[in-house]
Amino acid sequence: MSVEWPRPLVAGNWKMNGLKSSNEVLSEIQVGYTPGLKAKVDLVVCPPATLVHSFAVACVGSRVGIGGQDCHAKESGAFTGDLSAEMLADAGATYVIVGHSERRQYHKEKDADVCVKAVAAHRAGLTAIVCVGETREEREAGKTLAVVRKQLRGSIPVDSNSHNLVVAYEPVWAIGTGLTPTAADVAEVHAAIREELKRLVGKADHAKVRILYGGSVKPSNAAELMSVENVNGALVGGASLVAADFLAIAGAYLG
Numbered sequence: 001m002s003v004e005w006p007r008p009l010v011a012g013n014w015k016m017n018g019l020k021s022s023n024e025v026l027s028e029i030q031v032g033y034t035p036g037l038k039a040k041v042d043l044v045v046c047p048p049a050t051l052v053h054s055f056a057v058a059c060v061g062s063r064v065g066i067g068g069q070d071c072h073a074k075e076s077g078a079f080t081g082d083l084s085a086e087m088l089a090d091a092g093a094t095y096v097i098v099g100h101s102e103r104r105q106y107h108k109e110k111d112a113d114v115c116v117k118a119v120a121a122h123r124a125g126l127t128a129i130v131c132v133g134e135t136r137e138e139r140e141a142g143k144t145l146a147v148v149r150k151q152l153r154g155s156i157p158v159d160s161n162s163h164n165l166v167v168a169y170e171p172v173w174a175i176g177t178g179l180t181p182t183a184a185d186v187a188e189v190h191a192a193i194r195e196e197l198k199r200l201v202g203k204a205d206h207a208k209v210r211i212l213y214g215g216s217v218k219p220s221n222a223a224e225l226m227s228v229e230n231v232n233g234a235l236v237g238g239a240s241l242v243a244a245d246f247l248a249i250a251g252a253y254l255g
């Protein structure tokens with residue numbers, strides 16, 4: 001069976017939320033990931049690291065993918081509190097988010113740091129979800145495209161292809177605020193990302209790299225945002241903690 005590629009991808013970033021009791025949310029997501037939905041969209045849940053293994057075990061057979069939220073550049077060593085990409089893969093993850101704006105802001109991660117983490121993800125056989133996005137100040141100063149292009153050039157490893165790389169455009173000012181850019185603004189940024197990918201990813205493959213939109217995606221705005229050209233899915237924060245909302249967002253692909 002030939003698989004249409006790029007397949008849309010809806011990924012949930014649970015951030016620092018989730019206890020053992022969250023198994024119920026995962027079960028609801030699995031139950032709601034019907035054959036009809038599976039035919040149209042990939043689903044990935046990125047829980048906190050403490051839940052990666054149990055979630056991965058629970059999802060065997062359901063095709064819900066599991067991802068980490070960050071990884072270290074090295075494979076192992078004296079890095080207290082850190083996790084390597086190999087450890088995430090060993091725990092059953094197949095994706096890892098790198099360069100989320102909360103890591104860039106609170107952990108002072110620069111593009112070069114994000115790039116070596118994406119390299120580590122590839123080394124471990126994981127798909128890297130590389131996040132980029134401008135702050136409110138940068139948008140107001142008309143610098144959005146320049147900022148996003150610079151982040152991409154600095155953060156995307158040379159060995160990237162449409163299977164080991166996903167780009168997530170997440171305007172910092174849209175995260176957790178209920179604010180979203182207009183469809184026209186999203187289209188403009190995603191077109192610039194696609195163009196930049198021409199230079200950064202092999203010629204044959206750049207058109208197939210999935211570019212997700214993230215920032216206050218909800219069931220009520222998902223259909224509009226997901227229908228924008230060059231939007232191949234969503235990276236969902238708060239709404240991914242509620243199974244019905246997460247599934248409704250993915251349901252935008254049912255048409």
Ligand SMILES: O=C(CO)COP(=O)(O)O
Nearest residue numbers: 013175176215216237238
């Ligand atoms: O940061 C995000 C996903 O990585 C988006 O978060 P919200 O969907 O809560 O705005």
